[in-house]
Amino acid sequence: MTKNNIESKVVLMQGNEAVARGAIDAGVNFFAGYPITPSTEIAEICSVELPKRGGKFIQMEDEIASISAIIGASLAGAKTMTATSGPGFSLMQEGIGFAKMTETPCVVVNVMRGGPSTGLPTKPSQADIMQTRWGNHGDAPAIVLYPDSVLESYELAIRAVNLSEKYRTCVVLLLDEVLGHMREAVTLPDLAKVKIINRIKPTIPPEWYKHYEDNPKYIHPLASYGEGYRFHVTGLAHDAYGFPTNRADETAVMMERLDKKIKHHLNDLVQIESFYMDDARTAIFAAGISARAAKTAVLMARKSGKKVGLLRPLTIWPFPDDAIRKYMKNVRNIFVPELNQGQLLNEVKRAMGGVWNYESRRSRKIIPIQKNDGQLITPADIINKMKEVK
Amino acid sequence: MQKIPQKIIHTRYLRHRKKFPHVWCPGCSNGIVLGAIMRAIDELKWKRSNTAMVSGIGCSSRMPVYVDFNTLHSLHGRAIAYATGIKMFKPEMNVMVVTGDGDATAIGGNHFIHAARRNIDLTVILINNYIYGMTGGQYSPTTPTGDIATTTPYGNIDPVFDICELAMGAGATFVARTTAYHALEAQSFIKQALEHKGFSLVEIISACPVIYGKLNKKGDAIAMMNAMKKNAVSLKAWEKLPEDKLKGKIKRGILRNEIRPEYTDEYAKLVQKVQGGK
Known part of the structure; x- marks a missing residue:
């Protein structure tokens, strides 16, 4: 490849734009959404790009209708996405639960803004981390991805679509308000080399088809409406055919599958970045935009000779328990900077609970660095906190 | 109207080996409506694999199973929002929605009016039994003022929705109303609605003798059927009736049947324009 060719792939791009382009490159051909700051650009770009490629875009009457429409379209065979922010994400929770329960692939992008309620529509926040895990009622595990750069927004949008198709579930892509609106120079990967996953289609005759066939890997083929496989889909507890059931044995099988299909594939799902962690004595655990500040803080601390490292989850749910235990084993202090009141902090404490009893041993601490006033955590905030804690 | 034996309907269109008996109470009109839908589809010779039935939650919404x-x-x-997703992605499919008064006009009112406004090619078959039956008899937007429900123990003070007027006001292009007593008329209206290109609504007044009927002393299923026979007035007769006799009567017939650009057609044109202009 010539130098010119490489350079022509460098583009100046916004986070929201990267998400839309990544999703479309991953094959998304149906988008239903409702305008909300700071995610609206994703809908706008999809409304421009999808008709050009024969895809469909529709602006629905609200967020509830948007999640409903993408689940309907997904059952008809579409690769689907919607994008929203806090208030709309709250409205979508019942639909997200429906997608998980009925094992229907779809992607929901939540560009986080300050909350609760209408909150700070144009300011950053990381306070939806727990809602992405526990937002829908009932037990259902979540797959949530969280990038820290524009390029990674593009990559994780592709990954979100791939995982939703592979695991037949709703995948949430979390984005920071700042990242959604920030422009960065991005070198897009060669699309021919990007791995695109499509849902497995049944090959057996329609009369043998079970919409929820159980198998050891908990991943099963998915037929689409209008292709001869006439199946039933319900949000009620259901048997292997998808018909409603009250039987404890059939419900148990269904609930176990929802759980196991995530837990059996942690190696595939969990992604982390370890940054100067190999010899680190002090660690930072941060995600999204706070991890960018943390990276600079690590470099600053390293310059002054301190052994500081950063562990950053790209997949925040399922939570990277094993990675934390592995990397943090020999660390003295863990700093957790985040734009909320401790949503990651408590998870880190939970994950570390069995490894070292941090409360009884003075020398080891998990230290919060928190802001929820719409301002970002700066590298200086982290450095200053490190100086405070000896 | 071609008559087909019930048995053929059972074996051709129902999941008769898997899912029966059904959950509906004795005397419920939902079965009559289901029969009318099956016969209408049989007349149209629609392919089962190309047909989708979508519902929400409630007594009528148990029909798709x-x-x-x-x-x-x-x-x-x-x-209606789920059905919009299916129809939008696969316009070649026949998509119908079976819903009830509470499902479509209370919690789902927003989706109902906006689908009508878009004139997307969905057929909504709305079974109006004046009550929330599945949850045991609470008042809905169509429970007549003064009537008793478990949440209006002292009488309902809410004014009611006229669902057909609501749909027409929102822009639906085919609107019809009949009752479960007029089963063959229901079949004919449903057939015309399914054939109609655009948003169509068939409201079918139904009997809920076990809950609504019992709470309001409407008698058994047969008495409620007789009341429908008596009170549902055809459009022609309605126009001749003096105003003082219209009270308590139900207007039945095709209230609107017009052609307006259909949503998925318009989107296809838009796609063509965008791709052609490249």
Whole structure:
């Protein structure tokens, strides 16, 4: 490849734009959404790009209708996405639960803004981390991805679509308000080399088809409406055919599958970045935009000779328990900077609970660095906190 | 009107080996409506694999599980939004929604009016039994003022929705109303609605003798059927009736049948324009 060719792939791009382009490159051909700051650009770009490629875009009457429409379209065979922010994400929770329960692939992008309620529509926040895990009622595990750069927004949008198709579930892509609106120079990967996953289609005759066939890997083929496989889909507890059931044995099988299909594939799902962690004595655990500040803080601390490292989850749910235990084993202090009141902090404490009893041993601490006033955590905030804690 | 034996309907369109007996109470009109839908589809010779039935939550919304189509039993009030997704992605499919008065006009009112406004080619078959039956008899937007429900123990003070007027006001292009007593008329209206290109609504007044009937002393299923026979007035007769005699009567007939650009057609044109202009 010539130098010119490489350079022509460098583009100046916004986070929201990267998400839309990544999703479309991953094959998304149906988008239903409702305008909300700071995610609206994703809908706008999809409304421009999808008709050009024969895809469909529709602006629905609200967020509830948007999640409903993408689940309907997904059952008809579409690769689907919607994008929203806090208030709309709250409205979508019942639909997200429906997608998980009925094992229907779809992607929901939540560009986080300050909350609760209408909150700070144009300011950053990381306070939806727990809602992405526990937002829908009932037990259902979540797959949530969280990038820290524009390029990674593009990559994780592709990954979100791939995982939703592979695991037949709703995948949430979390984005920071700042990242959604920030422009960065991005070198897009060669699309021919990007791995695109499509849902497995049944090959057996329609009369043998079970919409929820159980198998050891908990991943099963998915037929689409209008292709001869006439199946039933319900949000009620259901048997292997998808018909409603009250039987404890059939419900148990269904609930176990929802759980196991995530837990059996942690190696595939969990992604982390370890940054100067190999010899680190002090660690930072941060995600999204706070991890960018943390990276600079690590470099600053390293310059002054301190052994500081950063562990950053790209997949925040399922939570990277094993990675934390592995990397943090020999660390003295863990700093957790985040734009909320401790949503990651408590998870880190939970994950570390069995490894070292941090409360009884003075020398080891998990230290919060928190802001929820719409301002970002700066590298200086982290450095200053490190100086405070000896 | 071609008559087909019930048995053929059972074996051709119902999941008769898997899902029966059904959940509906004795005397419920939902079975009559289901029969009318099956016969209408048989007349149209629609392919089962190309037909989708979508519902929300409620008594009527249990219907999809019994029919051998592409079926979706979605969330309370959201059936029309789910159906919009299916129709939008696969316009070649026949998509119908079976819903009730509470599902479509209370919790799902927003989706109902906006689908009508878009004139997307969905057929909504709305079974109006004046009550929330599945949850045991609470008042709905169509429970007549003064009537008793478990949440209006002292009488309902809410004014009611005229669902057909609501749909027409929102822009629906085919609107018809009949009752479960007029089963063959229901079949004919449903057939015309399914054939109609655009948003169509068939409201079918139904009997809920076990809950609504009992709470309001309407008698058994037969008495409620007789009341429908007596009170549902055809359009022609309605116009001749003096105003003082219209009280308590139900207007039945095709209230609107017009052609307006259909949403998925318009989107296809838009796609063509965008791609052609490249």
